[in-house]
Every structure is written in structure tokens, then in C-alpha cells.
Amino acid sequence: MTATDPAKAASRPVPVSIDPSIAPPGTRNFRDAGGIPADKWHADQNGETLVPTHCCFCGVQCGMYLRVDKGGKVFGVEPRNHDINRMRLCPKGINAYQQVNHPDRLTSPLMRRSRDEEFKECSWDEALDFTVSEIRRIQAEHGNDAFGLLGGASLFSEKTYLVGKFARVALKTKHVDYNGRLCMVSAAGANKLAFGIDRAGNPFSDILLSDCLLIAGSNVGECFPVMTQYLWGARDRGATLIVIDPRETAVARTADIHVALKPGTDSAFFNAVLNVVIDQGLTDEAYLAANTTGWDEVKKTVAEYPPARSAEICGIPASQIVQVARVFAGADRAMAWHARGIEHHSQGVENCLSVINLCVATGNIGKPGAGYGTITGQGNGQGGREHGQKSDLLPGGRSITNPEHRKQICQIWGIEESELPGAGTSMMEMVWQMQRKEIRGLIGICNNPFVSLPNYAVVKDGYDTAEFHAQFDFFLSETAANAHVVFPVTTWAEDEGVMANAEARVVKHNKAQEPPAGVRTDTWVICELARRLGAGQHFDFPGSREVFEELRIASAGTVNDYYGITYDRLDETGGIVWPCPSTEHPGTPRLFEDGRSYHADGKIHLQVVEWHPPMDAYTEEFPLSLTTGRTVAHFLSGNQTRRLGALVEQTPRPWVEVHPSHGFRNGDPVRVVTRRGSEVFPALVTEAIRPDTVFIPYHWPVPTAANALTIDALDPRSKIPEYKVCAARIEAAERVDEVPAPPTAPGHEAYPETQVSRTDPLPPTAPQGRGTAERS
Amino acid sequence: MMGRTIFIDPGRCIGCQACVSACRECDSHRGKSMIHLDYTEPGMSVASLPSVCMHCEDPVAPCAEVCPADAILVTADGVVQQADTTRCIGCSNCVNACPFGIPKIDLQAKLQMKCNLCYDRTAYGLAPMCATVCPTGALFYGTLEELQAERPGVQVADSFVFGDVVVQTGVAMVVPADKVQWPVPGGLPVVEINGRDVR
Ligand code: SF4
Ligand code: SF4
Numbered sequence: 001m002t003a004t005d006p007a008k009a010a011s012r013p014v015p016v017s018i019d020p021s022i023a024p025p026g027t028r029n030f031r032d033a034g035g036i037p038a039d040k041w042h043a044d045q046n047g048e049t050l051v052p053t054h055c056c057f058c059g060v061q062c063g064m065y066l067r068v069d070k071g072g073k074v075f076g077v078e079p080r081n082h083d084i085n086r087m088r089l090c091p092k093g094i095n096a097y098q099q100v101n102h103p104d105r106l107t108s109p110l111m112r113r114s115r116d117e118e119f120k121e122c123s124w125d126e127a128l129d130f131t132v133s134e135i136r137r138i139q140a141e142h143g144n145d146a147f148g149l150l151g152g153a154s155l156f157s158e159k160t161y162l163v164g165k166f167a168r169v170a171l172k173t174k175h176v177d178y179n180g181r182l183c184m185v186s187a188a189g190a191n192k193l194a195f196g197i198d199r200a201g202n203p204f205s206d207i208l209l210s211d212c213l214l215i216a217g218s219n220v221g222e223c224f225p226v227m228t229q230y231l232w233g234a235r236d237r238g239a240t241l242i243v244i245d246p247r248e249t250a251v252a253r254t255a256d257i258h259v260a261l262k263p264g265t266d267s268a269f270f271n272a273v274l275n276v277v278i279d280q281g282l283t284d285e286a287y288l289a290a291n292t293t294g295w296d297e298v299k300k301t302v303a304e305y306p307p308a309r310s311a312e313i314c315g316i317p318a319s320q321i322v323q324v325a326r327v328f329a330g331a332d333r334a335m336a337w338h339a340r341g342i343e344h345h346s347q348g349v350e351n352c353l354s355v356i357n358l359c360v361a362t363g364n365i366g367k368p369g370a371g372y373g374t375i376t377g378q379g380n381g382q383g384g385r386e387h388g389q390k391s392d393l394l395p396g397g398r399s400i401t402n403p404e405h406r407k408q409i410c411q412i413w414g415i416e417e418s419e420l421p422g423a424g425t426s427m428m429e430m431v432w433q434m435q436r437k438e439i440r441g442l443i444g445i446c447n448n449p450f451v452s453l454p455n456y457a458v459v460k461d462g463y464d465t466a467e468f469h470a471q472f473d474f475f476l477s478e479t480a481a482n483a484h485v486v487f488p489v490t491t492w493a494e495d496e497g498v499m500a501n502a503e504a505r506v507v508k509h510n511k512a513q514e515p516p517a518g519v520r521t522d523t524w525v526i527c528e529l530a531r532r533l534g535a536g537q538h539f540d541f542p543g544s545r546e547v548f549e550e551l552r553i554a555s556a557g558t559v560n561d562y563y564g565i566t567y568d569r570l571d572e573t574g575g576i577v578w579p580c581p582s583t584e585h586p587g588t589p590r591l592f593e594d595g596r597s598y599h600a601d602g603k604i605h606l607q608v609v610e611w612h613p614p615m616d617a618y619t620e621e622f623p624l625s626l627t628t629g630r631t632v633a634h635f636l637s638g639n640q641t642r643r644l645g646a647l648v649e650q651t652p653r654p655w656v657e658v659h660p661s662h663g664f665r666n667g668d669p670v671r672v673v674t675r676r677g678s679e680v681f682p683a684l685v686t687e688a689i690r691p692d693t694v695f696i697p698y699h700w701p702v703p704t705a706a707n708a709l710t711i712d713a714l715d716p717r718s719k720i721p722e723y724k725v726c727a728a729r730i731e732a733a734e735r736v737d738e739v740p741a742p743p744t745a746p747g748h749e750a751y752p753e754t755q756v757s758r759t760d761p762l763p764p765t766a767p768q769g770r771g772t773a774e775r776s
Numbered sequence: 777m778m779g780r781t782i783f784i785d786p787g788r789c790i791g792c793q794a795c796v797s798a799c800r801e802c803d804s805h806r807g808k809s810m811i812h813l814d815y816t817e818p819g820m821s822v823a824s825l826p827s828v829c830m831h832c833e834d835p836v837a838p839c840a841e842v843c844p845a846d847a848i849l850v851t852a853d854g855v856v857q858q859a860d861t862t863r864c865i866g867c868s869n870c871v872n873a874c875p876f877g878i879p880k881i882d883l884q885a886k887l888q889m890k891c892n893l894c895y896d897r898t899a900y901g902l903a904p905m906c907a908t909v910c911p912t913g914a915l916f917y918g919t920l921e922e923l924q925a926e927r928p929g930v931q932v933a934d935s936f937v938f939g940d941v942v943v944q945t946g947v948a949m950v951v952p953a954d955k956v957q958w959p960v961p962g963g964l965p966v967v968e969i970n971g972r973d974v975r
Pocket of ligand 1: 058085088089094223
């Protein structure tokens, strides 16, 4: 939590020029020099096949090869020199292949008529017929909107397009949303308001050209590990690193300035930084005058946030605010990257807008090495909302309430505009509606709200109140284990499709093996349900390729233009960044190079941001901030990673991170209490967290779920839950709550070899996991 | 002059253990990781440090020197191999001899296991698995010139003192630039090692 002198930072060695298109540090002569043709389909070597594809997990979308044996089964991974990651992979990526032929895979549909019964394996026909009859019954009794659909941002974009179309055309319901709602919708909302386009402004490679990097609310080292190489590459050239985070993460540890502010105070901080920037005359007035609207109002508002006031709110020294302002505004080319740390708030959109205001006011926009980026948590967090899976959006990012947009889509879909439902509600709101019996039936695809939504008691109650619930997954998630019907579907390695990563770069995943017997693709299941619901003529898609062709056309002419992107081009190029309006167009890695935004007037619309306190009030009873996040070995709800041995070994269980000032010793059982409930975790005592803050990683189910404690307050604009701050207290407890085994199909135990350390009562050595030196 | 080798830069390490997972994928010891990751100051910081076999050059491989069964081969290019399974008697002498704590005994198999610089890969011109995937370049495989071309001003050390003994290794460590008193490969005189004046 220290900072270096900016003067010292400025006197770093003179940067050598690195061509970002060639290689970030340390990658020049690796692999791909040796016998295996890069980025070609099915390079054959010793009977083993390497299939080029991408990681299924986070928004970096690292390129990798899957190793396929002579029998056509995926059995390993090999690094791939793709220009996103250039061979690099994180532990999740390296172990991902183990999911494909994992003994816990679901290989038959499961069904039960009521939640009191046990699941039974059944035929596809039985599962589909039961689902369709329940949809029909519920909709006949309570109207079309009584049935809802929840998709996921780990699905290929083709499938997210199908989810949106299926809801509106086959189910004829307005209630469709997706778990990207829990991911980066605050950033999306802010970008849309300010720039008229919803994506990062710059490619990762611009990081290498930047002189000052500001990382706000992102534990890059654990959540987007492979992006770290770009940060370190920039620093090799002398770039200054500023990290805003209540915890001293691996990246914050080496930052030039680490601002450990109190959770939920980000916009107060950024307003004060802008206040100092203005005060010191470091704004780019010419740029502001020519390219923006709203600057005067912003200026007036930030005048209300002098450093002294914000320092008080944020619990940091005022001098740090001044220092950040000088370093960021003083750099030639500065960039800001942010993630859930500032987005998961009831003021998530405001927080992102305050960062945008800072970038634009200092003229750091639309230039190599200068701009902003949003780091997407999920593989397709970016692409997942672009084509109509979000409740208020139609394909191509069109608005479902805009008559012109509705007409365009109805024409493509071949339906009457009167048949197209209006805007629905968000994921958390749909759960509340289930509690109120406004939504009585639900299909969930590729999501696990029992672990990933806040305030578990409410979530469980909502799902239990629903009369019918079907879930698609390839492992039995905690949510699927509570359903009536479970459809066993493919992993990412058994189908082809595209995802858009954090740079909005569309990449293609390739099929590496045939699905196991009994498993179908999500595309097949959705189309089959549509056919049985009588909408088959709109869902005649043999596979992803055909869906992508319709998606391309449906997006043509919109801001999110995919028209010029084809599977063939993706195979050749290794990824194209939208907008890409024609098949000759190279894509648009960097936005606003001509100074124009995507608003009709071409201006950047700066927005006034006012800070307000978090929704859960601190009192004497609940004096601490509870914040949550990820650990490098696990992904989101952990349904996938809590079954892979190496990852379970690395981080077998959650813990609560507390400052030594609370008097606990490492491993002590600590009860964390919030207004929603209480649970017991082993203490990981560390000086790398603020004394007034505690942290719990959220990948585990109850009774070790951070989300049994978090608050279901939403940002009024983005409807993202306020995961990153709620009021809490901690107290000594007797023993820690044990992590339950992941659920499996009836008659199967969780694969024991992958669960060896799960019942360990101690916290890992460090947030990144258990050290291996002391164990081997 | 140092050839292609691994350079370890703890300052870059984010403790992610990608190296550990990747090591497990190597075909010569699939399923077991030969790399160790230490969180050096738990409770104080998230700092971490990967340890691979340092491939000691001078004195040549203490582990191999003490092996009663002559199971540890040192190749002409300086790679200290994992024990030959047909010779190893699982006696743990190597474990005790190694100043860096690298070799481990698989108690069930009664066999020694250690990093062999991914000989199955490096022999074909590929980088070791750990250094290939490391997201931060904390593990870098290449020559000193390649490292310095990418990280201007970087300084490395390949000598360590243990009591009175100086061990020179095939694998090198990146050291803080203001501590450039180590004998860097190809040359400078030994002045200070691990903070101790050895002139
Ligand atoms: S999880 Fe993210 S950083 Fe890790 S390998 Fe996959 S895409 Fe890369
Ligand atoms: S892969 Fe690299 S950054 Fe990650 S723990 Fe290993 S050495 Fe450190």
C-alpha cells in the first residue's frame, strides 16, 4: 500500500520500441518454430492431432491446441502461439481439457415430476415432451410471460443469438436474460451512454504502447492472468502502473501507486482525481471542445469533490489522489482498464462513467496506447449480450423498445411486429418475480445462479417457488440439481462457434471431438424445443455455422456489425474485431481514431457522476465492508473448476481474508455475519487488505457461499448486483463450514480423485492457492 | 557463456501456478508437477516464487554427485536429468544433497523425480512447458541476449552461496538492478553474493 515518487517513475530507462504485433516479452522463439504448423486445422504429428481453439473460460480467450488421440478423444492441451496470448495460459486454461471426458459428465437427460422425487435418467423424447407440456400448461394458465429463459455468457455467440430468438419467437415471452448481467453490464451501460458503443476502446496490444496504466477494481493477476504479460511488457518500457483496489493483489504489489480505497467509493475517488486534473490545468481543452458534450456540467460536479473530501470518503490520504492525477494526466499516453471491482455496485454505471470522464478529459482516447478497456470476466461476456440474449436488446445490439429496430428484426425473423414481445427484466429481478409467482416456469442454460447470484436465500426461494425448472449443463451444477429436467449438453470442445473477448475480438472455437453418447449440442436442444412448440420453421439450423450466417445478416448495419466476419476469415486471421461491415473490412481494433463517437452527433457524451454510499448501511452492528472476488484456480460458480483435481488441490476451499488488527490467527474459524445470514470460514490473516474490509472468494456453494451473505441491491440502470460491498461483522467461531462435494447424476459419486483436499479445514497459503513446495 | 536456459524473475510472478499445472502436462512425467511454488511471505504479501531445478554446473550437480546408484545423468549440454528409473533405489540422498530443495521422492514408487528442463521438448527446440505458459514471463526460456533484448537493463545472477560453498547454476535468476554485483554469465568478477562480500 505504498507508492513511489512520480519523479522517480519518470526517470525510468528510456523505452525501446516494441512492435506489439510481433511479440510481447519472452515469447519470440517458442513453440510453433518446431514442426507444428501454427493455426492450421488438424496438424498431424505421431498420430496425435492438435486442434486449434480457445480457452472456454475468461474474457482473455487464450488460444490453445487441444490434443486429440488416435481414438478421437481430447486428452491434453498444448500452448498455441495465438496473438492474444502468445503461448501463455493460466492454470484454468491448462486444466480445462480435463472437463471434456470427465467422469462427472452428464450423459443422459434427468427428470423428475416434483422436487420431492429423486432424479431418474430418461430418454431425450421424455425430457423434451415433459418440458414442452409444462411450457404449454404454464403459458395457457398464466400467459406467455409466465415462462422465462436465462442464458449464459459462456455460450458461443450463435447460441446466445438462438436463446434470444427462442424466447421471443418460440416461447413468445419477454422474460429472457443472461448471467452476463452479473458480469460487465455496468461498463456496457456506461460505454453506451458516453460513446454510443458498448465495448473496450483499445486492443490489449495497445497496453504495450502506453506510458501509464490505471487498473481499477481488477485483480488482473488472478482473474485475467494472461493479460499480465501486457502490463509487464509496458513496464519493461518504463510505463507507470496505478492500481485501485482495497486489496494488495499480485499486480498491486508491484504497482507504482496502489490506492487501497474503501469498497464502494470509486466514483468519489475518480471525481476527485478529475478535480485535481482540472485544478492543475492538465485537461485537454481543445479535445473536449471539439469532441464532447456535457463537459461544463461534469466540471461543475467534480468541483464538489476536492481531494480532502474524497480522501475522507475513500479512507485514503489526499496526497494519493493528487499523485494519481499528476501521473495519469501527465503521461503522454495513458490507459484505464477496469473490471467488476468498480462495476459490481449499485453505482456501477456511475463508477465506469467517472473513469471515462477522466480518460476523455485528459485526451486519452482513440490513440495507440491511450484509451479505456473493460475486462470481461466470462469468455463471451462481451459477445453474449450483443445478439439479443439480454432482456432489452435485439440482435446487433438493437433496442427492443425502438420501433425501427423491432421492424428490422421482425423482417429477418419472418414474424409480425405485433408478435415480438417488449423488454423484460434482469436476472435478479426474474428471481424476485419467481418468488411472486409472476414467472412460474424457467429454462436455465449454462448458468449456476445458486452460487453466482447474491442473497442465496432469496434465490433458492425463487427457484423453489417456480412450478417448473429445466436446466442445460454438462455437469450437474448446484442449480441443475434443484431442477425438474436436466439436459446434458456439449462442452466447448464438442461444437464450433465464436466468442468475443474483452477486446471485442471475435474468435472461433473449433470442434475437437464428438460429444459422448447421449449428449446433444445446445443448438440442437433449443431448435428441437422450438420445433415441438410449433415454431420449427424459424429454427431450421443444422449447426452453429448456419446460425452464424443468420446472425451476420441480423447484425448488418448496426453498431455491433458482424456482417464482414465469416468462419473462413476467422480461421485465416485468428480473430476479427467488430464493427466489421464487409468481408473486405479488416475489423476495428481501436475505436474513435477519427475523434468521432458512435452517437448520431459524433460526440462523446460526458455524464455527470455523483457518488452515493453503498446500499447496505454500516452500523455499529455491521461495521465492516465485505467484498468478494475470484481466485486464480477457479472460474465463476466453480461448477466446472471444482471438479478438476489440480485446481481443487490449488484452492480447495474458500476463506475469509482479514487484517491482523482483528486479532485472529491464520486458520482460526471466523463467522462472517451480514444482514442476509452468516457462515464460517477459516481466516487468512494478511496485511494485504484494509483493516475495515474483509474478502471472501465466491466460487463455492452454501454453506461456504460468499453469496449467502452478499446483498441483492441492484444498480438502477444496469441492474448489476452490488456484490462488491455490503456491511458485515466478524466473530470467533468453533469450526469452519465444510465445502460440499459437487453434485453428480444419480448413482454417481463426485470423482474422488479430484476431491482429495476438499475437506481441508485450513485456508490456502495465499489468495492464489496452496504453495506446492511445502506439500510435495 | 550461458546458452538457452530458464531465467526466473520472481518480481513478475503472480503466484498463479500455471507453471505447476503446465509441468504436470509434460510427457516425461505426466500427472506430476516437478516445479514448486512458494508464497514467500504469507500474511504479509502475495509475493511468490517458482523453483525449478537449477541444473547446477559448478560443482556439477550435487544430487548426481552423491547418488550411490549413478542414476542421475548430466547431459553434455548441462541438463541434470531426472533419475533413471531402472537405476534409482529411492534412497533420498539427492534430496538431502540439493541446496535448492528440488528433487522429490515418490514414496509409493520409491523413485526420485525432478525437473529435467523438459528434455522431451527442449531437445526439439521447444521451450519447457512452464516457461512457455507462464503468463507473466516470470519464467523465461531463451538466451541472456534474448532476455535483455526484451527487458532492457535486466540483470541476472547464476551463483549462490551456501555457507562457504559457491554454487554456479545453469538456470539463472533475475536480480534487482541496483544489486549488480553478481557474476553475470560471461563475466564480471564475483564481488558480492546474496548480500555477502566475497572479494
Ligand atoms: S482462463 Fe482466461 S487467462 Fe486463463 S487460459 Fe483461459 S482465457 Fe487464458
Ligand atoms: S506461471 Fe509464472 S507467474 Fe504463474 S506462478 Fe508460475 S512463475 Fe509465477
